[in-house]
Amino acid sequence: MQNTILVALAIIVALSLAAVWGYRRSDAFFLCLSPVPFSLIGVALAIFASxxxxxxxxxxxxxRKQWGVLTATTRDLARYVVTVPRLDDALSSATGAHPASDAAHPGSPHPDARHLVMLLTAFVQVLKHQLRGTDPAGALRTLLGEAQAAEIMRLAYRPHSLLMRVQRQMTAWHRDGRIGDILLATGLAHLDTLTQAAGACERIRTTPVPYPYEVLLHRTTYFYCVLLPFGLVESTGWATTVVSVFIAYAFLALHTIGGELEDPFGQDANDLPLxxxxxxxxxxxxxxLGDDAWPPVPVPDARHRLD
Incomplete structure (x- = not known):
């Protein structure tokens, strides 16, 4: 953020020095303004910026709340598909092995359950890339393989298509008698929650703060900061530079923070660490799934920020 407003603050310093120099050279310096309007405008500007x-x-x-919903719901669904459907019977009949308890096979879920969990993982990755406007092809190939990645990349609404695949698998389990009506309804309710959370994120991404607010605040803030040294020079003298830069920093920083938070799914320093x-x-x-190979835990940088 400091880099964003550094140039503007340098201009304020130059204008402050020019105001002090002009005021010291001539009491009738033409840009020696009354500080009263700046007090009134400053209060109104602070309220508008806030x-x-x-x-x-x-x-x-x-x-952030919607991504919290995504986190909790995907965990619930993963637990659901690994433990609820009666897939161990199908696995034992295919392999000729005797059905065993979950404790005996804690790291060997049915291939259908594994595939569904990877679809949920891919859903999160694809949604992240969609919100950031980046390419999800690499993540899809890693999670689902070349064939499925190519199929999904041809579609326009990729997160929705992944949830449709999950729902098709659940309804297939229901037809095969692996889950009952109530369990199917429970699973579909979780999918509805994921759809709503993804839709809320897309709404935030595609509906910016009204442009007139941005333009009016931007122009008013910079105009105020440019004229501020000439309104303070008579009352603050040589301290004009320090006071002007301090006030300008507060207003410009507030304006810049608002601009960064407006799109929380970007890749700026203060955006969500998707x-x-x-x-x-x-x-x-x-x-x-009982896998041993996990992605490494994200580590904050020197400024305690995650990507």
Whole structure:
């Protein structure tokens, strides 16, 4: 954020020095303004900036809540597909082995259950890439293989298509008698929750804060900061530079933070760490499958930020 407003602050420093120099050279310096209007405008500008920042932070916080819903629901579904359907009978009949308890085979879920859990993992990865406008092909190939990745990449609504595949598998289990009506309804309710969470994230992504708010606040903030040194020079003298830069930093930083929080799914420093959130979900999925190879735990950088 500091890099974003560094140039603007440098301009404010230059204007402050010019105001002090001009005021010291001549009492009738033409840009020596009264500080009273700046006090009134500053209060109104602070209220307007706070209103916009609250709106942007609400978008950020709603995005984080929806990803919390995604995390909890995918974990629930992974537990559901690994433990609820009577797939051990199908596995034992295919292999000729005697059905065993879950404790005897804690790391060997049925291939259908494994595939469904990987579809859920792919859903999270594809949704992340869709919200960021990046390419999910690599993640799909890693999780589902070349053939399925190619099929999904040809589609426009990839997260929805992955959930449709999960639902088809659940309804197939229901037709085969692996799950009953109530258990099927429970699984489909979890899919509905994932659909709603993904839709809420897409709504945030595709509905920005109204453009007039951005333009008005941007122009007013910069215009105020540019004229501020000439309104303070008569009352603050040589301290004009320090005071002007301090006030300008507060307003410009508030404006910049709002701009970053407006799209919480981007890749700016203050956006949601979607990579880390997706990795945590994948680790939970692989733990439910009993896999040994997990993605590494995301580590914050020197400024305690995750990607």
């Amino acid at each position: 209103f916009r920042n609250n709106a942007c932070y609400e978008r950020y916080w709603e995005g 990579d880390a959130l997706a990795i945590h979900i994948e680790r939970a999925m692989r733990e439910a």
